[in-house]
Amino acid sequence: MPDRSITVGIICGGPSPEASVSRLSAGRISSPLAKNYKKVVTLELDEMLPANLTFHQVDVVFPVAHGPMGEDGCLQGLLEIMGIPYVGSTVLGSACALDKVTTKRILQAAGIPMAKDCVMSHRDPLNRSVSQCIDTLGEKVIIKPVAQGSGIGIQFAQGEEELTECLRSGFEKDERLLVETFIHGKEVTAGVLELDTTQVLSTTEIITPDNAWYDYTHRYTPGLSEHIIPARITDYQRRRVQEIALQAHQLVRCRDISRSDFIVPASGEPIFSEINNLPGMTPTSLFPDGARHAGIEFEELICRLIDNAMLRKEKTLNKNDYWPTPELNVPLQ
Incomplete structure (x- = not known):
């Protein structure tokens, strides 16, 4: 039986632009956790x-702190140093997953289909970057x-003039930008959940009013998006989405939960x-919907993730059981 007489820390906020959304996730999971564990505290990153x-x-x-510092391995490294078990991917998986270019290069080596891309740097001449993108993509x-x-x-551009302006404005915020060929199609996602076993959740199709881009506002405003489970795609495509979601989860070294788009x-x-690698838990988030469709209600989902993380504490590496190292006869300076 899992130990429920423990203190659970929910970590949210931080310097990321997604800080306010992460606090929505924290608010949603705090009450169910408080019903099941001795003490629950919400802490700012x-x-x-x-x-x-x-x-x-x-x-x-x-952890529900999304974006830089919370989802890129920084928070995870702190928790590793402090010896506190946590839900979600390790330092390596978090760092690889949040960086879109790193993720793509890992998965491209495995032959996973994805859009052709160019990675642009603010250090390069803008006109040369624009020409390279148009010639390649x-x-x-x-x-x-x-x-x-x-x-x-996220920005969309068609033609040299629009691309020039988008890159210029993008470089005011970021030193590197990922530019991809635009592909027409349905927006579909699938989650992976590791508990007693690893399961791929059903495909979810995302619908927005007037086929609008699924942007920040549509993601987090109730009523501005609809989740259709399973996605209205062919059986072959559904199977491939789930296969690739599992491949991505494993190759990028995610743990516990992930969601591939x-x-x-x-x-x-x-x-x-x-x-x-750390899907949101807000009222409009996709991952909880996928879990619910698989028969796992929200409260059960987050409690089982906590219990699973606690089990890892019992398996902490004992250096005495690891590879032996010879004693060095080196005088201390």
Whole structure:
């Protein structure tokens, strides 16, 4: 039986543009966790976090701090150093997953279908970057920040003039930008959940009013998006989305939970877009819907993730059981 007489720390906020959304996730999971565990504290991702974790004697952490610092391995590294188990991917998996370029290069080596891309730097002459993108990708492209989530900073451009302006404005915020060929298709996602076993959740199709881009506003405003489960794509495409979601989860070294996004054209292969290694838990988030469709209600989902993380604490590496190292006869300086 899992130990429920523990203190659970929910970590949210931080310097990321997604800080306010992460606080929505924290608010949603705090009440169900409080029903099941002795003590639940919500902590801000700031310079006081180590002291607060120690003060509250936190036994396990459920991080919901999205974006840089919370989802890129920085928070995970702190928790590893402090010896506190946590829900979600390790330092390596988090760092790889949040960086879209790193994710793409890992998955490209495995032959996973994805859009052709160019990675642009603010150091390069702008006119040369524009020419390279159009020559390589065509006239219609999508421009993405390399390490942001929730659709933040996404721009669309068609032709030289629009692309020039989008790159110029993008470089005011980020030093590198990922530019991809624009692909027409349905927006589809599938989650992976590791508990007693690893399961791929059903495909979810995302619908927005007037076929609007699934941007930050549409993601988090109730009523501005609809989730259709299973997605209205062919059986072959559904199977491929789930296969690739599992591959991505494993190759990028995610743990516990992840959600992979795709553009699925009218026919042919689904095109992998990106992986989210710490899916949101807000009222409009996709991952909880996928879990519910699999028969796992929200409260059960988050409690089982906590219990699973606590089990890892019992398996902490004992250096005495690891590879032996010879004693060095080196005088101390």
